[in-house]
Amino acid sequence: MDLLASLNPRQREAVLHTEGPLLILAGAGSGKTRVLIHRIAHLIQGVGATPESILAVTFTNKAAGEMRSRVSSTLEDSGMALERSPFVSTFHSFCVRLLRRYGAPLADLRPGFTSSFTIFDEADQVAAVKSVYREIGIDEKFMKARALLSAVSHSKNHGKTPQDFYESAEGPQDDKIAVIFEKYQALLQSSNAFDFDDLLLESVRLLKHSEQTRASLHERFRYLMIDEYQDTNRPQYELMKLLTGAAHNVCVVGDEDQSIYSWRGADIRNILDFEKGFPEASVVRLEQNYRSTKRILAAASGVVANNLDRKGKNLWADGEEGSPVLFYHAPDSDAEARYAARCVDRHLTENPGKNAAILYRANSQSRQIEEALRRINRDYKVVGGVSFYQRAEVKDILAYLKSATSSANAISLMRIINTPARGIGRTTVEQIENHARRAGISMWEAIEQMLSEGRFPARARAAVAVFHRLIGGLRKQLSDEPWYEAIPWIMDESGYRSMLESDGSIEAAGRLENINEFINAAADAYRRSESLDEFLDQAALVADTDQLDSSSPVLLMTLHSAKGLEFPLVVMTGLEEGIFPHGRSLEDPAALEEERRLCYVGMTRAREQLILIAARARRRFGGGSPELMMPSRFLKEIPRDVLQSVGQQVSPSWNTGDGYSLDLQAEQHEVRETVQRRLYDGPTYNSVENLSGFFAKKNLPVPANLRRPAQAKPRSGAPAQRMPAGGPAWRARHTSGYRLGEKVRHSKYGVGTVMKFEGDGDDTKLTVHFRSAGLKKLVAKFAGLQPA
DNA sequence: TGAAAGATCGTTTTT
DNA sequence: CGATCTTTCA
Numbered sequence: 001m002d003l004l005a006s007l008n009p010r011q012r013e014a015v016l017h018t019e020g021p022l023l024i025l026a027g028a029g030s031g032k033t034r035v036l037i038h039r040i041a042h043l044i045q046g047v048g049a050t051p052e053s054i055l056a057v058t059f060t061n062k063a064a065g066e067m068r069s070r071v072s073s074t075l076e077d078s079g080m081a082l083e084r085s086p087f088v089s090t091f092h093s094f095c096v097r098l099l100r101r102y103g104a105p106l107a108d109l110r111p112g113f114t115s116s117f118t119i120f121d122e123a124d125q126v127a128a129v130k131s132v133y134r135e136i137g138i139d140e141k142f143m144k145a146r147a148l149l150s151a152v153s154h155s156k157n158h159g160k161t162p163q164d165f166y167e168s169a170e171g172p173q174d175d176k177i178a179v180i181f182e183k184y185q186a187l188l189q190s191s192n193a194f195d196f197d198d199l200l201l202e203s204v205r206l207l208k209h210s211e212q213t214r215a216s217l218h219e220r221f222r223y224l225m226i227d228e229y230q231d232t233n234r235p236q237y238e239l240m241k242l243l244t245g246a247a248h249n250v251c252v253v254g255d256e257d258q259s260i261y262s263w264r265g266a267d268i269r270n271i272l273d274f275e276k277g278f279p280e281a282s283v284v285r286l287e288q289n290y291r292s293t294k295r296i297l298a299a300a301s302g303v304v305a306n307n308l309d310r311k312g313k314n315l316w317a318d319g320e321e322g323s324p325v326l327f328y329h330a331p332d333s334d335a336e337a338r339y340a341a342r343c344v345d346r347h348l349t350e351n352p353g354k355n356a357a358i359l360y361r362a363n364s365q366s367r368q369i370e371e372a373l374r375r376i377n378r379d380y381k382v383v384g385g386v387s388f389y390q391r392a393e394v395k396d397i398l399a400y401l402k403s404a405t406s407s408a409n410a411i412s413l414m415r416i417i418n419t420p421a422r423g424i425g426r427t428t429v430e431q432i433e434n435h436a437r438r439a440g441i442s443m444w445e446a447i448e449q450m451l452s453e454g455r456f457p458a459r460a461r462a463a464v465a466v467f468h469r470l471i472g473g474l475r476k477q478l479s480d481e482p483w484y485e486a487i488p489w490i491m492d493e494s495g496y497r498s499m500l501e502s503d504g505s506i507e508a509a510g511r512l513e514n515i516n517e518f519i520n521a522a523a524d525a526y527r528r529s530e531s532l533d534e535f536l537d538q539a540a541l542v543a544d545t546d547q548l549d550s551s552s553p554v555l556l557m558t559l560h561s562a563k564g565l566e567f568p569l570v571v572m573t574g575l576e577e578g579i580f581p582h583g584r585s586l587e588d589p590a591a592l593e594e595e596r597r598l599c600y601v602g603m604t605r606a607r608e609q610l611i612l613i614a615a616r617a618r619r620r621f622g623g624g625s626p627e628l629m630m631p632s633r634f635l636k637e638i639p640r641d642v643l644q645s646v647g648q649q650v651s652p653s654w655n656t657g658d659g660y661s662l663d664l665q666a667e668q669h670e671v672r673e674t675v676q677r678r679l680y681d682g683p684t685y686n687s688v689e690n691l692s693g694f695f696a697k698k699n700l701p702v703p704a705n706l707r708r709p710a711q712a713k714p715r716s717g718a719p720a721q722r723m724p725a726g727g728p729a730w731r732a733r734h735t736s737g738y739r740l741g742e743k744v745r746h747s748k749y750g751v752g753t754v755m756k757f758e759g760d761g762d763d764t765k766l767t768v769h770f771r772s773a774g775l776k777k778l779v780a781k782f783a784g785l786q787p788a
Numbered sequence: 789t790g791a792a793a794g795a796t797c798g799t800t801t802t803t
Numbered sequence: 804c805g806a807t808c809t810t811t812c813a
Contacts, residue, residue, distance in 0.1 A: 059802095059803080060802085060803075061803085090803065091803075092803050093803090121803095122802085122803095140808090144797095144798090196802090196803055197803095199803085200803095260801075261801080261802080261803095263800080263801065263802095264801080264802065264803080361800070361801080362799080362800050362801075363800080363801085364799070364800090364804090364805095367804085384801095384802085418789095418790095421789085421790065421791090423789065423790090424789090425789045425790075426789085427789090428789095459789090463789095540803095541803065542803090558800080558801065558802095559801080560800085560801045560802070561801085561802085582800055582801085583800095584800070585800090594801095598801080619804090620799090621798085621799085621804065
């Protein structure tokens with residue numbers, strides 16, 4: 001079979017461009033994955049590259065697995081079976097392998113580093129921060145551990161050390177964060193542990209530091225490919241640059257309209273800088289959509305056209321008109337769930353063999369939908385959510401294994417020192433912690449010292465001795481027997497099994513089942529001749545159990561997890577202001593644009609039918625009375641002629657009769673008009689080269705996520721910006737003297753956020769979102785706004 | 789010390 | 804509502 005025959009000219013161009021840097025701008029459903037697969041196949045079959053000289057990086061483990069299997073089946077189809085596969089993995093997995101295998105020189109830079117480091121997942125990170133809190137005597141009233149970690153992560157990804165953080169501190173709060181940051185990092189190092197960010201950063205550091213390592217990698221990997229390039233962050237960009245040797249054989253694929261991870265540090269500058277970093281780069285655009293009907297595509301395009309911050313890509317489809325996008329305005333969230341379930345049920349009955357997805361903004365929304373599906377006996381599968389390896393019981397067992405393999409790991413040790421309860425209480429643990437800190441030794445060493453020096457009271461001594469013997473026994477077990485057998489050993493010897501068995505509750509039974517499943521997973525890994533280290537890496541890096549097989553035809557997942565997937569029927573739920581767009585984004589224009597892109601991603605998952613649902617009322621927390629919800633602004637951005645309302649209409653439109661809704665509707669209309677003008681009049685920033693020039697000419701502020709971060713407060717959207725944030729001082733001032741996103745006070749409406757400018761100087765019309773009064777349009781010189 | 793009741797709290801997205 | 808932390812009491 002000819003590999004190229006099934007491709008359109010653009011796609012073919014991308015596949016055939018094998019030498020030198022290549023940027024593929026690929027719209028939704030434009031066959032991006034196909035191009036990548038065929039490109040790999042072509043490299044092997046046409047160019048004669050060895051499979052192992054190709055490194056392909058994907059965003060999720062799931063995508064990596066899929067790509068691996070599709071490459072081999074494509075090659076098989078064209079009569080070429082591979083014994084070795086290309087190296088396909090996520091950035092994070094790749095870095096783990098890199099550090100384990102080539103990491104030795106890193107010990108120069110990171111004292112105590114050994115290749116048997118452990119990975120701290122999110123729960124470990126939180127535990128580490130809490131441990132630092134205890135050490136310096138503050139509690140979470142200062143700042144939630146997770147919030148603090150966002151600040152730390154943000155700093156790290158922008159190349160900031162605790163010292164840098166301290167120097168740019170804006171007040172005592174920041175000073176404190178800097179201290180915690182430093183101690184957190186020290187704790188990681190003394191535990192020989194890496195958090196997710198460290199995996200990338202230290203890999204970059206290693207490659208910068210060791211020319212030899214760089215050389216071996218260039219020798220090994222001749223061709224580099226990166227999928228979902230719009231969602232890469234700065235360290236990933238640097239890593240890419242370091243990995244492409246002199247040949248610059250790197251191919252990146254992305255779509256800025258689908259950039260939905262800026263909160264995690266994804267940086268659209270990576271697309272811009274690609275051509276700066278590689279001036280000889282070629283650009284290929286894939287703009288033909290093969291996935292969705294014309295109506296679905298029109299609806300999605302209509303929404304995303306409201307973003308100012310985009311390239312104005314021209315996605316077109318050749319296929320069927322399709323049926324209109326349906327909108328159901330449910331009386332409440334329960335009715336929403338029932339309607340979603342009914343749609344899916346009918347679809348599957350009428351189209352046996354097909355599948356469907358129900359999408360929502362936040363995982364917590366899945367509950368009611370699950371209930372509705374159960375009530376009509378429809379099988380479903382929830383993707384993501386609380387992952388298998390995050391379950392408490394599995395984490396406990398993992399902590400035993402980690403404590404045994406890495407005695408420096410204080411976090412794992414703390415987790416299981418009294419689980420199951422063995423009489424080591426708070427006081428005893430504190431004593432050990434203090435001793436370790438004072439003597440500058442690990443928790444494990446502290447335990448040994450204190451035992452031999454007789455520092456415990458009798459009862460505690462006995463308990464600690466039991467624990468000490470237990471871990472010692474586990475180490476022996478691990479060195480003598482196949483490692484997976486250690487898990488049942490732990491269950492029996494630690495008393496974990498009897499703890500669960502004597503409990504007798506349904507939950508305990510479920511936990512036992514989970515652990516059995518875990519033992520099976522371990523045994524499988526062992527049979528695949530994976531080492532314990534590799535198995536533990538997997539557990540930390542593989543978020544969900546990766547139900548690639550997705551045995552059920554009904555999938556429930558967040559909009560984020562739907563990225564990269566497609567379904568004949570897609571039902572999107574919770575299209576309400578505050579839910580989607582999410583409440584946290586309402587006052588930040590850049591965050592709002594990301595929500596809009598997320599909406600675009602969701603809608604373009606649908607092949608044949610797209611159904612949108614909003615609830616008029618929703619209970620936000622368990623108790624209280626239901627809240628009235630405003631329909632999402634995204635609904636109003638969908639061109640009328642492709643949208644059809646269904647179900648009983650309580651009122652003629654979604655206008656609920658209060659001022660907010662009216663204003664909003666007028667507002668949206670104008671936004672659309674302005675955008676149209678901006679997109680098609682004069683130079684569009686259609687080519688990557690003239691992006692910032694485009695904004696300069698239009699006298700527009702360069703959107704925040706296209707701009708270089710200023711010294712003090714970089715970026716928006718990223719978590720750190722939400723914390724102390726005395727207002728986004730880094731944003732350029734409009735000629736009216738206000739800034740986008742700035743907080744202002746109005747004599748009547750109270751505090752609000754500046755969302756939009758029209759006109760210049762004193763005559764500027766400001767659109768301000770007030771917490772109490774909603775969106776208002778005000779003329780700058782009459783509004784009498786005070787800074788808030 | 790630890791289980792159990794009570795209070796609190798905070799809710800986005802994920803490698 | 805549910806997870807998690809705190810307090811209470813045996």
